[in-house]
């Protein structure tokens with residue numbers, strides 16, 4: 001599985017239930033990369049989408065213990081094990097913080113949009129630069145957000161296990 005995420009300098013990813021900044025180029029990339037693939041997300045991330053609706057054109061696998069039923073276009077999973085049993089290898093883990101933390105051990109690639117700015121955040125992605133299992137293998141950029149923050153599309157890969 002592949003994790004896909006946008007982070008700021010301190011690996012913050014969200015604030016007050018929403019994203020940290022507007023980044024249309026990153027949104028376009030996210031759509032191109034995930035379209036046609038299953039996406040795995042937590043209930044709070046689902047609620048952050050417009051109208052609380054699943055992403056179109058993608059099989060949405062939602063983790064929740066509290067939702068009574070999945071909205072149209074989504075499948076509901078009550079725990080990580082049942083989700084893993086149903087998730088194809090080409091699935092993208094799309095957040096948020098809780099879900100990334102639990103599913104990163106099952107990912108072998110992380111596509112990280114790295115925004116070089118210190119932005120306030122209350123939700124975080126694990127710092128892959130400080131993580132012995134992960135290596136930065138590619139970077140494309142810099143590009144610029146509408147507010148003028150430089151950003152890169154970075155690719156991290158899980159190091160070969162000995």
Ligand SMILES: NC(=O)c1ccc[n+]([C@@H]2O[C@H](COP(=O)([O-])OP(=O)(O)OC[C@H]3O[C@@H](n4cnc5c(N)ncnc54)[C@H](OP(=O)(O)O)[C@@H]3O)[C@@H](O)[C@H]2O)c1
Pocket residue numbers: 004005006007012013014015016017018019020041042043044045046048063064065066067077078079080094095096097098099100102123
């Ligand atoms: N920058 C980015 O790339 C990016 C991407 C995605 C999200 N975000 C941001 O991240 C924030 C949301 O992240 P978050 O950590 O608060 O929430 P989250 O991971 O989106 O969702 C957490 C919810 O998922 C369910 N869940 C988690 N683990 C589960 C398990 N093992 N079994 C069953 N259900 C499980 C629970 O739902 P129930 O409470 O219903 O049981 C839990 O409350 C928002 O600010 C969002 O904008 C940022």
